[in-house]
Amino acid sequence: MADLSYSMPKVRMKVEASGSLAELSKAHPDATFRILTSLSTDAGHMTLVEIEELDPERAANFLEGDSDVLTHEVLHTDDRKAVIQFLQESEPAAGRAGQESNNPPPYPLVLRDGWILAESITTHDRLTAFREQLEAVGVKYELLSVTQSQDPTELLTERQREFVTEALERGYYDTPRRCSLTDVADALGVNKATASGILHRAEGAIMKEFMEGPSME
Structure with a gap:
């Protein structure tokens, strides 16, 4: 049986x-900003953001009037959203704190009204290091929840994984099903009741893990 004692915290937090981009989100608190990626280049720090509920031209004009923005480009627009890429001289403090503490940002990040909302699975030591880095540079943050998230390789016992794998490969979970519970049981040399019990416990563990920690959006 697999060791179920090892787990890592699933962290939901908001960071100032x-x-x-932060100032733009404060100016338009009803808009939703999704930071798709952000990385440092030889030319500066590049950010790619998707914006909903905000006129793309207004967003572009805001960035154009900001002296910290070196260049910007509207890559896509439609009736619902815009995708904008812009370049700054340096990475914002919260991003640097993540890099220094070995906590790479879990993109996409949601930004609303000046706060970044993020959810990630990390270690206790890295979480502590991230908090210390944020405090060191004066960045405010709030932990929304910290729950234990089972390592996927430890979530099921070896026998449960064997049965789930067999059921998946045979199409037991397809719609419509390509095999019956009896077929799975026969393939693994057990009776139908045993197969049902093992799969039921495995399905319960998977569903509990999936439902823990709702989305932050």
């Missing part, structure tokens, strides 16, 4: 943002 800074820079051009």
